[in-house]
Amino acid sequence: MGLISNGTTIFDAGSMSAGFGGSLTFIKKLTASGSANLTFHHGTSDVILDSTYKEYIFTFKNIHPSSNTTDFTFQANTVGASGFNEEITSTFINAYNNEGDSARAGPRFLDADGRSQHNGTAFNLISVSEMGNDNDQCLGGYLHLFNPGDTTFVKHFIIDVNQTVRDDYTFHNQIAGYFNVTAAIDEIQFKMASGNIDLGDICLYGVG
Numbered sequence: 001m002g003l004i005s006n007g008t009t010i011f012d013a014g015s016m017s018a019g020f021g022g023s024l025t026f027i028k029k030l031t032a033s034g035s036a037n038l039t040f041h042h043g044t045s046d047v048i049l050d051s052t053y054k055e056y057i058f059t060f061k062n063i064h065p066s067s068n069t070t071d072f073t074f075q076a077n078t079v080g081a082s083g084f085n086e087e088i089t090s091t092f093i094n095a096y097n098n099e100g101d102s103a104r105a106g107p108r109f110l111d112a113d114g115r116s117q118h119n120g121t122a123f124n125l126i127s128v129s130e131m132g133n134d135n136d137q138c139l140g141g142y143l144h145l146f147n148p149g150d151t152t153f154v155k156h157f158i159i160d161v162n163q164t165v166r167d168d169y170t171f172h173n174q175i176a177g178y179f180n181v182t183a184a185i186d187e188i189q190f191k192m193a194s195g196n197i198d199l200g201d202i203c204l205y206g207v208g
Contacts, residue, residue, distance in 0.1 A: 023208040024057070032200045034066060037191035040204055049186050051149030053206035058188070060161060060202055063139040065131050067195025069166060072131060072139055073123035076148075076155075076179055077187040084189050085121040090177025092116045094128060099168040106172075119180055123191065126159055126175065132166030133198065139163040141173075148185040155179040 028047050030038040040058075042049040049056065063072055075084035092115040095106025110116065115125050127139055141161025148155050159175040179185060190202060 022055075025053070025206045025208060027056075027204040027206055029201055029203045032063070032197035032202075035197045037189050038197060038202050039187065039189040040202075042186035047204065048206060049148060049188065049204070050184065051147075053208065054147045054150075055207035056145045056148065057205045057207060058143040058145070058190075058202055059205070060126075060139055060141050060143075061200060063200035063202075064135075064137070064198045065133050065192050065195055066198040067192065068131075068133045069129065070131050070195055071125050071129050071193035072127040072163075072190070072197075073125055073193055074143070074188060074190045075123045076185045076189070078181055078183040079186045081183075081187075084123065084187075086185070087119045087121055087180040088117045088124050088177055089119055089180055090117045090124055090175055092125065092173065092175050094171050094173040096169050096171045098170075103169070107174075117177070123189075123193070124175070124177070125193075126161055126190075127163050127173065128165065128171050129193075130165040130167070130169070130171075131163060131192075134166070136168075137164045137166065138200065145185075145188070150182075151184050152182060154181065155185050 032038055040047050040049055076086050077084055092110045093107050097104040117124060139161055144158045146156045156178045161173050163171050165171060
């Protein structure tokens, strides 16, 4: 099955037509199994995270915590740095509804409890602090990181995820911001604020 727009074939049998947009190149998949973190470091285990691509996409599939009521988070290191404590300025917006359709809100801007950072160095939140560890509670979505190998400008990111949480709510979270560094970033780490990542996959792609 294909997709045709105004007489032009965009997709055909799942492949993008030549000359239309950029290509998406699979780089690395990390799978959690009671993992303290999942870390992508350029040059380690076939990971590419440098100026090879000007945009990278991390996809989250069935991210499931070992602990109840926790957060899924991320941070970065510049080349040669350690500690995952780069300065971040970010905004956090979300909306929610529950299975009984009796409670809903949003979209709303969240600034409390560190959900938005102002040149902070903490791990930035991707989820709300109600991720549950029941089997019907997990998180999926993606993070776009723009031009991490650049050494002139700050490094922007955009996150879009959906999560099911304890008490059977669904939350749609949108986070945007930037690492306030001009040095190149070559390492991204994902972890739970408490406990381990019980299960789930994170895949890294480069956008040509």
